[in-house]
Amino acid sequence: MKRTRNTMSTLEIKDLHVSIETDQGTKDILKGVSLTINSGEIHAIMGPNGSGKSTLAATIAGHPRYEVTSGEILLDGEDVLEMEVDERAQAGLFLAMQYPVEVPGVTMTNFLRTAKTAIDGDAPKLRTWTKEVKEAMAKLRIDADFANRNVNEGFSGGEKKRVEILQLELFKPKFAVLDETDSGLDIDALRVVSEGVNRAHAENNMGTLLITHYTRILNYIKPDYVHVFVDGRVAEQGGPELADELEANGYDRFLATAAVAG
C-alpha cells in the first residue's frame, strides 16, 4: 500500500449517547456506541434501517439536530464535540451524506474552491486546482458541465453520490464517514464510486467508516472490521467474515438479542 501521509491518526468514539427532540418528546437513538478507527483502516457498520447509523454519522459531523447526552468523540485526543461543524471538516473529518443537500445559487466550481480553501487554510493554485478537479471528475465519470451547475441541484441520486466521493478525493480528509453511499447506485456506479473510495484510502491513508445496509459494496471495498449495529449500539464486531454471515442469515439473530435486551 502506498502511503503519502505517514502520520497516524485515531478517531475514537467512546460510549456515545445521542437523542433528538421530536414532537413526541425526547427520543434516545444512540445508546452507548464505542468505536476506534485508525488511519488506513476500513470499518464497515452494518445494521437494519432505523438502528441509528445515520445518527452516528451526522453526530460525528456535528449536525445541530442531534444532541449528545454523554460520551466522547476524540480526533487524536482533541475533543470533536467542542468543535463547530466547519472546524470538524477543517480538522480532517468528512461525511458523505446519505441524502446530499441541494444548495441553491452556488455552483459546484465555486463551492469546491471555497471548501478546499477553508479546509487547507489557503486558496489552491487556480491552474493546478482546475486540472485536479477535472481529472477527479473524469475518473468518477461525472460530466464536465456539472461544474457549472448548482451544488446537487437536480442531480440524480447516483450523481449526488458520485459528487460526494469527488469531494472525498479532492479534500483528502483523515477520516471519512460514508453513509449508505452504495444505496441507489446501479452496479456500474457502485464500481466507480468504490474505486474512488479505494483511491482516497490508498493515496491519503484515509480511515473509513463505511455505513451500509447491504453487503454488496463490500465486494468492492474490503473492510478490515465489521460492526453490526442494532438499536443504537454495536451488537457484535468481527472481521470480514461477519459480513458473510449477515449476507447468509440477515439481522434476525441480532434483532432477537436486542429485543430481549430491550
Added chain:
Amino acid sequence: MTETTEQVAGVEVGSRRISIPGFTEEGENLTAATNQAADHSHGFDAAAKPLTSGSGSRGNRHIGYDLAGFPEPTGREEEWRFTPLKKLAGVLSDTPTANAVTDSEPVDYQVTEGVDGVVLSTLRDGEAPRGTVLQPADRAAVVAYKNVEQALYLKVTEGTELDEPLRVDITGTQAGSRGNAHVVLEAEPNAKAVFVLEHRGSADFNGNVEIKVGQGADVTVISLQRWDDDAVHVGQHDAAVGQDASYKHVAVSLGGSVVRLNTNFRYTGEGAEAQMYGLYFADSGQHIEHRTFVDHNTPRNTSNVLYKGALQGETARTVWIGDVLIRAAAEGTDSYEKNQNLVLTDGARADSVPNLEIETGLIEGAGHASSTGRFDENHLFYLMARGIPEKVARQLVVRGFLNEVIQKIGVPSIEESLQEDLEAELEILGN
C-alpha cells in the same frame, strides 16, 4: 428550490422557453376551468380570474392623467393588495413638493452636465416628449405627474454614443417630506447611452421616469434605490422602444422603508430587444415591491425579464408582479420572464406572481418561471460540513444567487459597487 411550472391549456409554458402548441392564429381561449387550474392566471377569460380590479386583461387597465380616475386605494384592489398603504399615505396624496416651509426642496438633484451630444433642459406638461411615453397607471403616478411643473429632460442626440453613464443623483434631505419628480430621458435614433438614477437619503419620494428609445438606439437605465431606512419611494418608469432598438432597465432596490416601482415598456416598431432586470435585498421592516409590465403591442420583438431577490429578517417583505401581454398584433414575439427569491430567515415573505396573456398563437415563444427557495439549516450544514464557515456559507449562497442579475448590468463600476453593497447587507446577517 421549488420551481412552479405553469400550464396553459395543459401545456407547460413555465421554466422552458417554448411556444405553445395547439394555439390558433387567434390565440387560445382557455376555458374557465383550465384557467383556474393553473397556479397563476393567464387571463384570457376575464370572467375566470380577473387580473386587475378593472376589466380583466392588463391591456384594459385604466391609464390616464385625470386624478378622478384613480381614487384613493383601499387595499382591496389587485394592484394595491400587497402594499402597506398606511406608509404610502404621504406619497399618494395630491400634494406639491414640500418647499414652502423650509424654502429648500426636500429632494436634491445633481445631473451630469456638459457632455457633447447631450441636451439638458426642462419640459412643461404638454411639451413633447413629456407625456408621450409615460401613461400614469395608478394614483401614485398621476399625483406625481400633476405636481411637477418642470420635468427634467435629458436628450442624447442622434448618433451620439456615450462611453460614460449620464447620472441623475436624487438625494432626499428630509425624511417624511414630499418630493415629486418627473424625469424624461430620450435617446434619438442610433444614440447609445447609459442613464443612472441613484436614490439616496430620505424623503417621501414619488418619481416618474419616461424613456423614449429612438430607432436603432441602445439605452440602459439603471435605477438604484440606496435610500436610508425611513425613505418611501413610489414610481413608474415607462419606456417606448423604437424599431431595432435595444433597451435595458435595471432596478436595484436595497434601501428604503417602502419601495414600490412599476417598470413597464412597450414598442413603437419591430425588431427591438428589451429587458428588465431587478435585484433586491429586503431586511426586516422593509417592503420592496416591483411590478413589471411588458406590452408586446407590435410584431417581432423580444423581451426578457429577470428579477431576483433575497430576504432576511422576520418582517422582510418583497413582491414581484410580472405582467406580460402579447397582443393579437404581436406576431413573432419572443418573451420570457422569471422571478426567483431566496428567503434567508424565518418569517420573511416573498410574493411572486407572473401573469402571461397571449392573444396570438403566432409567436416564437413565451415562458415564465417563478420560484422561492429557502436557505435553511440543511444548506448551512452541508456547506459547513465541507469546512466552510457559517458567514462565508451564507455569503456564498446569496452572492451566487444574485450574481446572475449583477452580471447583466454591464457597467463595471456599478457591478463592483453592488458587490460591496451585498457584502454590507450580508455583514448584518453574519452577526
